[in-house]
Amino acid sequence: MAETTETGLPRAVAIAWGMQEVPQRGPNRGLSHERIVAAAIEIADAEGLAAVTMQAVAKSLGFTTMSLYRYVSGKDELLRLMQDAAVAVPEKVSLPGDWREALRVWAGLVRDAFHAHPWVLGIPRGQVSVLMPNSVRVADLGLAALRDLPLADEEKIGVILTVSQYVTSTVELELNLADEGVVAVTPEGLDLLSQVVTPDRYPHLAPVLLAGNYLETQPVATGADEGIDAGYEFGLELIISGLDRRVHGQSARGVGDGA
Amino acid sequence: MAETTETGLPRAVAIAWGMQEVPQRGPNRGLSHERIVAAAIEIADAEGLAAVTMQAVAKSLGFTTMSLYRYVSGKDELLRLMQDAAVAVPEKVSLPGDWREALRVWAGLVRDAFHAHPWVLGIPRGQVSVLMPNSVRVADLGLAALRDLPLADEEKIGVILTVSQYVTSTVELELNLADEGVVAVTPEGLDLLSQVVTPDRYPHLAPVLLAGNYLETQPVATGADEGIDAGYEFGLELIISGLDRRVHGQSARGVGDGA
DNA sequence: AATACTCGGTTTATGGCATACACAGATTCC
């Protein structure tokens, strides 16, 4: 299951950490993992993940397709390396002392990373990743943000997992909506919809969906981004707020509200 | 951009709602959207999303590959139809009166749906979906759960979006981890890791990662599922808790959130 | 009822993609 021949770590992990015995014999290498990954990322940035084919990457480097396989066991591995390289976080990050602020900043870092390389979200999120350098870095930063929070390590991990998951999904949604205008439905389409999405069958949604302007009939309204951004903040504050409350010893489940 | 020839709705949407003019002339149809989608889902359930190829689906129905294209414009469309069909929610759902409980139940419904057809998470989450029957249904239920909550419609949508995003990500993580045991690293691998993930470079994470048992060296510990489940509850409660607090007029930010 | 139109299913063909395999030259180890 994706082990290095000998180290007991997934190959991609070993490579990303730079621990991969470099062969001694044989001709000098014309390529490197770094160059390959960089080339692949460049393509992904410019033309999307779908354009990242072994052929395209190799060509952009002036090598044959098969040459890549001397460095990477297959496309999966390349994708994982790309993923890790793409979610890099600035060298120096200073997190505010207040954990709430720090968490916001941290979430922002993750978010920015995804915005910079949206295609990362299109990579099948199987396996590992957690052990890759940048993931480790990000996780460490996350824990740093929660440094002063009176929680068990396990819980802190839960928090940063929750937040990063949240950010991920949000960006994903965001990008999907950006593709088409909010949802992009013509007036005729809306008419048709109103015949099946009736208030009696969907009493709660129908009014909102049909009357409201969630279904823009124009490509994209200026307010779209704002709406999304607001949504992002909204959800994040929800989580932070919940955490804050939890730290103060109150849970939603428990009865009785002290202060 | 993926419109029906005439309705102004994405084809997949029209098909899923059963609004798609059935041709009058010509031979009787040997297939139907329903059968095709059902066959595809069966394959996905049994062998994973990757096994869902046009060829496989057609074969399982006893037809030629190309015959499918008489019903579906391409694989994308098929995938979207599968997605919608897969996230079906029970006919009768009774949501508790208390919105917190209701939200938990609702989240559970979504979660169950994903558990029943995990491959849904592997479908590229582009576009639409929101307008498909089951998405509409789920959204309606979500709003129903929040019925008595004193929030604007817009905000309620934000909530159910946040929660469903959260659930989605959680299940995804869950499944990824289930593939290999928690992270599946051999003792040797852990040794290697400890050489790069040093406490000085990653002061907050290193202790947790290396000392703790987050990296199981065994395929899967019995506690894994419990851990995940606990994580799910943890995050969900965070959101609910935050929401609860917000409703009670307090935000984590403390400044100018109104009331 | 005959004809024209339309549609369903099949056959065949194309092009893209990941990747296995085997070779020739380069480089290093003994």
Next chain:
DNA sequence: GGAATCTGTGTATGCCATAAACCGAGTATT
């Protein structure tokens, strides 16, 4: 100097989505 080993390449395979052209089955029109 030779053996071993590694690099980059050329060639080949097989899977996959999908386009195009065709025949025969139905329906609508006259």
